[in-house]
Amino acid sequence: MAQHATKTARFQAVTANTVQQGEVVYFAENGAWQPRLDQAIIVEGNEAAQALLQKAQRPDAELYVVNMYLFEVVKTKNGFKPLSVRETIRAAGPTTRLDLGKQAQGE
Amino acid sequence: MYRYDEFDQQLVNERVAQFSGQVARRIKGELSEDAFKPLRLMNGLYLQLHAYMLRVAIPYGTLSARQMRKLAHIARTYDKGYGHFTTRQNIQYNWPKLAEIPDILNELAEVEMHAIQTSGNCIRNITADQYAGVIEGEVEDPRITAEIMRQWSSFHPEFSYLPRKFKIAVTAHKNDRAAIRFHDIGLVAVKRDIGEKNYEIGYEVHVGGGLGRTPFIAKKIRDFVPKAQLLAYLEAIMRVYNMLGRRDNLFKARIKILVHEIGEDEMRRLVEAEFAHIDAAKILAVPKQELDRIGAYFAPPNYESLPAESDILDKARSTDKAFDHWVQTNIVDHKIKGYAIVNISLKPIGGVPGDANAEQMDAIADIASQYSLDEIRVTHEQNLVLPYVKKHDLKNVYDMLAAQNLATPNLGLISDSIACPGLDYCELANARSIPLAQEISQRFADLDRQYDIGELKVKISGCINACGHHHVGHIGILGVDKKGTEFYQLSLGGAGDETASIGQITGPAFTGDEIVDAVEKLVTSYIDLRQPGERFLDTYRRVGLTPFKEQLYAPD
Missing domain, CATH: 3.30.413.10 (Sulfite Reductase Hemoprotein, domain 1)
Incomplete structure (x- = not known):
């Protein structure tokens, strides 16, 4: 499984891609997978992060999502944002085509 | 250009049907992702950052206008209106939905295209010089050999699970536009004197080139393999690689590492030993009738007899500076007088290298139909080529390309990245x-x-x-x-x-x-x-x- 958070990461969330479209989604309340990071469950500390990942990995998860992993987020005055460029691009869409991806849908 | 026979079409149709069933089972949850992933990769379907990505093969970079129109249709209907031409002469769609992949593959099969072997540890799309058949000084059209290799390598049971992916490129010109020395196998068609002013065509064979983590320039292991024995020789290389290539370390699994570790001489010795064994069985010798059949698809078209220079072209160049720049930069001499090879830059200033939208693809198909005998080529440098344009038509072609922002005069320049x-x-x-x-x-x-x-x-x-x-x-x-x-x-x-x-x-x-x-x-x-x-x-x-x-x- 891909590793996108360091051992010292403070805040983390779980992400995946949907089976149907490959769309980027985030693990959210009530076991749902939501398209926006601001809908994701954010946890603090490595132990809580592992517990969150375990919760996301329920037996039927594979029906809906693939490529599930934890990634690091940082707290800003506008809410949580991905730490890495990679996750920032996943959350928004290609930086070269602002008309595509979640950024184009106002997400 | 080559047209599928009944066997080609049946193979593709059956694979589409098979993969369609696998997609349906994955969506229903009857196939796990672990089981499905290798199946989708065998059919060119990747999962990227934002969505699935479908890589469609364009054998030796040759497309008909009809095929280009289909690629445009797929971009418009199933994707987000554009495609990306790659450094291996393929096209990639960045946003297909899993459930629609069978429809896309069915549409591709209608125009003799597919996504088979564009991923996975198998022999990938075979690439070739984009000026094949139209450039002066060529030994022969390398696409004849590329097509024979395509047929040999498609669904080859022994080479479906190689240690790692395997890329072959072929050229028949001293100027290498196919980067053959950076492929797992690179072939150069050459002539050998057989006396009395006769010659024989065969292949110089380079093995173990590659880029990636550990770049190597391929080693020439044979100066000449007679054409009739080429498949036997290739099979020998593949067999040595399949037996000895490392499967314990992903980063050391390519044939370039094997050649580097055992050395050029030992590689040559092993291949020659295997070749002697395979060649003796004679089962891989391509019958002359079949060679002629495939060769006929690549026979030169009926060129018109034209003057070497065109007054229409000269006049247009003298009155239109932008056109003159484009002719100077993007046009290459054709082997037939009165004709030109047109390079279409997919690198407009500030654009995305290799991207073309559906409207551009349709326009290129129309131009190819009207001015280039229905044919288009894809280059490994992510541009396109119209191989058969008459010099006196160049201004019309330029105007049509310019209307689609496809006439950037920058071939080989710093903005052609x-x-x-x-x-x-x-x-x-x-x-x-x-x-x-x-x-x-x-x-x-x-x-x-x-x-x-x-x-x-x-x-x-x-x-x-x-x-x-x-x-x-x-x-x-x-x-x-x-x-x-x-x-x-x-x-x-x-x-x-x-x-x-x-x-x-x-x-x-x-x-x-x-x-x-x-x-x-x-x-x-x-x-x-x-x-x-x-x-x-x-x-x-x-x-x-x-x-x-x-x-x-x-x-x-």
């Missing part, structure tokens, strides 16, 4: 590539400046896998990740042509904000250092890395 999809799309990437290509083309947009700089191949990869061929860029740029931040390493002096060389790393990497300035410093250094007539690569080879490095890292 290769760039992989990079971190904007790719699951494997560490850094973005496309924005650098865009920024470099904008920085050097002035055409007079580009002409003054002359030939300069910039090649950009977003990770060490080197899909952007950075190792063979005159200026190569490699994106690296440092704690989640993009950095860019520069290398100089690479060349993917017949003078093959691997670029040398200049030193510490640059940030995204610094890298285009760094490229400009290199260009300025070249201008200062060059002697009359020298291209960037010539100057680099004469003076070496040091003077460039001194300028690059000098404090401002």
Whole structure:
């Protein structure tokens, strides 16, 4: 499984891609997978992060999502944002085509 | 060009039906992702950052106008209105939905196309010189051999699970436009004198080239393999690789590592031993009748008898400066007088290298139908080619291309960069590539400046896998990740042509904000250092890395 958070990461969330479209989604309340990071469950500390990942990995998860992993987020005055460029691009869409991806849908 | 026979069509149709069933079972949850992933990869379907990506094969880079229209239709109907032409002469769609993949594959099969073997540890799409059949000085049209190899390698049961992916390129010209020395196997058609003014055509065989994490220039292991024995010789190479290639370490599994570890001489000895065994059985000798049948598809068209020069062309050049620039830069001499080879740049200033939208694809198909005998080629440098344009039609072709922003006169210039999809799309990437290509083309947009700089191949990869061929860029740029931040390493002096060389790393990497300035410093250094007539690569080879490095890292 891909590793996108360091051992010292403070805040983390779980992400995946949907089976149907490959769309980027985030693990959210009530076991749902939501398209926006601001809908994701954010946890603090490595132990809580592992517990969150375990919760996301329920037996039927594979029906809906693939490529599930934890990634690091940082707290800003506008809410949580991905730490890495990679996750920032996943959350928004290609930086070269602002008309595509979640950024184009106002997400 | 080649047309499917009943066997080709049946194979493709059956594979589409099989994979459609697998997709349906995955969506219903009857197939796990672990079970499905290798199946989707065998059918060219990747999962990237934002969506699935479907890679469609364009054998030896040759397309008909009908096929191009279908690619446009797929872009418009199933994707987001565009496609991306790659460094392996394929096209990639970046946004298909899983449930619609069977429909796309059925549409492709209608025009004799597919996505089979565009991924996975098998023999991938075989690439060729984009000027095949139309360039002066060619030994023969290399696509005949490429097609024979395509048929031999498609669904070859022994080579379906190789240690790693396997890429073959072929050319029949002394000027290598197919980067054959950077492929697992690179073939060059050559002539051998057999006396009494007769000659025989065969192949020079290069093995173990590659880019990626560990770049190597291929070793020539045979000066001449007679045409009739080529498949036997290739099978021998594949068999040695399949037996001895490493399966314990992903990063050491390519044939280039095997050749490097056992040495060129031992590789040659093993291949020759295996070849003797296979050749004796005679089962891989292609019957002359079949060779002739396939060769007939690539027979030269009925060229018109035209004057070498065109008054219409000359007049248009004298009155339209932009057209004259385009002719000067993007047109290559055709082997038949009165005809021209037209290069269509997919690198507009500020554009995404290799991208074409559906309207552009349709326009190119229309132009090919009207002016290029229905044929289009894809180049490994992410441009397109119209191979059969009459010189007196060039102005009409130019006007139609210009109307679609497809007439940028920059072939081989600094704004004609290769760039992989990079971190904007790719699951494997560490850094973005496309924005650098865009920024470099904008920085050097002035055409007079580009002409003054002359030939300069910039090649950009977003990770060490080197899909952007950075190792063979005159200026190569490699994106690296440092704690989640993009950095860019520069290398100089690479060349993917017949003078093959691997670029040398200049030193510490640059940030995204610094890298285009760094490229400009290199260009300025070249201008200062060059002697009359020298291209960037010539100057680099004469003076070496040091003077460039001194300028690059000098404090401002």
